[in-house]
Amino acid sequence: MSTIELDGLDFGTLDTVDILGTDIELFRAGSGTPLLFLHGIDGLEGSAQGLRELAKSFSVYAPSHPGFGASERPAGMSRVDDMGYFYLDMLNALGLDAPIIVGTSFGAWVACEMLTKEPGRARSLVLASPLGLKTAERREHWVADLFMISKQELGARLQVGPADEQSMPEMSEARLRRVLRNDEALSLYGWSPYMCNPKLGDRLHRISCPAMIVWGDKDAMIEPEYRARWRDALPQAQVKLLSGAGHRSHADKPAELATLIGQFTKGAAK
Amino acid sequence: MKIWHFSEQAYHPAWGEPAGLRVNFPQYHCDPVEAGQLLNRYLDEYCLADELGLNIMVNEHHATATCMSTSVMTTLAILARETSKARLLALGIPLANRANPMRVAEEVALADCLSGGRIEMGLVKGVPLEVIVSNRQPTQFMDRFWEAHDLIIAAMSNLGETFSWEGEHYHIRTSALWPRPVQQPHPPVWGTASSASSARMYGARGYTCATFLSGAVARSVFTGYRDAYIEAFGKQPSADRLGYLAVVACASDRKEAYRRAEEMRKYFLAAPRFDAPFRNVMGFNPVEANLRALTAGASAMRPRLRNGEPLGPDASVEDYVSAQLMFVGTPDDVYEQLAQFNVDVGGFGNLLMMGQAGELSHADTADSLTLIAKEVAPRLAEMPDVSPLEVRYEGVG
Numbered sequence: 165m166s167t168i169e170l171d172g173l174d175f176g177t178l179d180t181v182d183i184l185g186t187d188i189e190l191f192r193a194g195s196g197t198p199l200l201f202l203h204g205i206d207g208l209e210g211s212a213q214g215l216r217e218l219a220k221s222f223s224v225y226a227p228s229h230p231g232f233g234a235s236e237r238p239a240g241m242s243r244v245d246d247m248g249y250f251y252l253d254m255l256n257a258l259g260l261d262a263p264i265i266v267g268t269s270f271g272a273w274v275a276c277e278m279l280t281k282e283p284g285r286a287r288s289l290v291l292a293s294p295l296g297l298k299t300a301e302r303r304e305h306w307v308a309d310l311f312m313i314s315k316q317e318l319g320a321r322l323q324v325g326p327a328d329e330q331s332m333p334e335m336s337e338a339r340l341r342r343v344l345r346n347d348e349a350l351s352l353y354g355w356s357p358y359m360c361n362p363k364l365g366d367r368l369h370r371i372s373c374p375a376m377i378v379w380g381d382k383d384a385m386i387e388p389e390y391r392a393r394w395r396d397a398l399p400q401a402q403v404k405l406l407s408g409a410g411h412r413s414h415a416d417k418p419a420e421l422a423t424l425i426g427q428f429t430k431g432a433a434k
Numbered sequence: 435m436k437i438w439h440f441s442e443q444a445y446h447p448a449w450g451e452p453a454g455l456r457v458n459f460p461q462y463h464c465d466p467v468e469a470g471q472l473l474n475r476y477l478d479e480y481c482l483a484d485e486l487g488l489n490i491m492v493n494e495h496h497a498t499a500t501c502m503s504t505s506v507m508t509t510l511a512i513l514a515r516e517t518s519k520a521r522l523l524a525l526g527i528p529l530a531n532r533a534n535p536m537r538v539a540e541e542v543a544l545a546d547c548l549s550g551g552r553i554e555m556g557l558v559k560g561v562p563l564e565v566i567v568s569n570r571q572p573t574q575f576m577d578r579f580w581e582a583h584d585l586i587i588a589a590m591s592n593l594g595e596t597f598s599w600e601g602e603h604y605h606i607r608t609s610a611l612w613p614r615p616v617q618q619p620h621p622p623v624w625g626t627a628s629s630a631s632s633a634r635m636y637g638a639r640g641y642t643c644a645t646f647l648s649g650a651v652a653r654s655v656f657t658g659y660r661d662a663y664i665e666a667f668g669k670q671p672s673a674d675r676l677g678y679l680a681v682v683a684c685a686s687d688r689k690e691a692y693r694r695a696e697e698m699r700k701y702f703l704a705a706p707r708f709d710a711p712f713r714n715v716m717g718f719n720p721v722e723a724n725l726r727a728l729t730a731g732a733s734a735m736r737p738r739l740r741n742g743e744p745l746g747p748d749a750s751v752e753d754y755v756s757a758q759l760m761f762v763g764t765p766d767d768v769y770e771q772l773a774q775f776n777v778d779v780g781g782f783g784n785l786l787m788m789g790q791a792g793e794l795s796h797a798d799t800a801d802s803l804t805l806i807a808k809e810v811a812p813r814l815a816e817m818p819d820v821s822p823l824e825v826r827y828e829g830v831g
Contacts, residue, residue, distance in 0.1 A: 340725060350717070
């Protein structure tokens, strides 16, 4: 699978790496302490603003998850639990022992699946607007169901600022294929139980590195109750609220998020 | 050509509500007493079709005011006792929405026993929006469909000891099917297709393949089927391997037939009334299929009028007749329109006829069915075979 130029990712290199026979699209930029960035439901292409800020201070590794973007998906991979093992293999393949791991939204779930399996593989962990913990209890729901709203409504809900999404008919075929692959992957991993691993909450105590959870105070994808659930499930984590940011805090407040991450990881290293 | 009477068994009294009618339409809009009266009325019409010598087709949908038959096999189990001659076509059973294919096999076998071997077993994928209702995984739908199919066929045709099944998607400890179907090795299998490539899957297996309300697209669907059938069996399939679903309104004078067709046209207005996000559920259609559809444009796969224009959402009865989704008029008119369509598509042997649709009343339905059975069906049964067309279909997938 060949990689393509992605809008906004002009400050690093986009390559394909072979991880145990699976071609994974990997964006690399910046220098400094290694930082693995795990994208959210907006895909690698939706992460550009956040990556640009992080690359000023870190050596950033940002893959497209298996099945997303231009990354292949191993035939047997159907759960984020599987993806946790896959990324541990990827750390080995890239020679990364214990990078900083930053996961946003869906990617924060991926990060937790990795570190509940091998807690030693991160020097610190940042979860921005995390999903992955149970999203509902019977008739009580804490995360908006992205499969039940229109693309336009989802686009508008994901950040405070306007969605700069092209509409599908305007997209190039290559861009459209990425969007459709992202949709298919979200459906595969997040359809039911909705955007979570119900067992994750009982495993989060295994995460032993310094951890920080960052929420946008204007996140229209989650209910306040969901923040409380995360606080209870990961009591060892610092919790920060970013003012004026939505679910995609890396798009609404990229510099502020990068500053928070810089301060937190510096403090954690002492 | 055989005729199969079909009704979606709609709850049309709620269609006046300004809301989507499918998936999330609140059930307080349903008066259950009225629902029961309508369901009994539709069953009466099916029984009339049987008395008139027509065959019967039933479908199922979920969470919708457009179709109250929530279980095709439940409805057919009733008709298995209430009718005596008609073949009973389930088209279809939305396979990949069902958690356990063995329950499907049991339901079909039960109805086949009850009816003395009159069941025709349509196995279908299901519509994208109903994966929301079943909440089954949208991705890998076709893989699940074919594994479920393989298991059902294996269970029905098994004359040896029971077996267990450890598949990719289904895990069955023991396969004993009590009762087993009268028709051995299994009731005839039907499938549905809307493109040449999907029709090929049924052609390669020799199953009967139907296409619904597709007008001229039926040409390429049938050609895809025939090509795959010839590859697999070395000869042309007989016309009875192919079916076409359309709305038929008949009356002894043309003006009355068009009045009836106008009542039936309301089906076309109600069926697509659901919220936009349910139209193409993420992950249900494969990426490349979605890509083809999006790059081809919204109207590429729409049926077309005689003048080549795509059929619009507010099309008139005349438009539907022109696009060959409706056959309307006196018995002579209906016969002539069907004979023309038969030539246009290279021959097909099963007219899946919406003899009731939309808000067509019981009296109108009964009169239309009677005319069709007495004056159209005998002529269709005698209609000479046409030679299959040479149609290039690659462009339509």
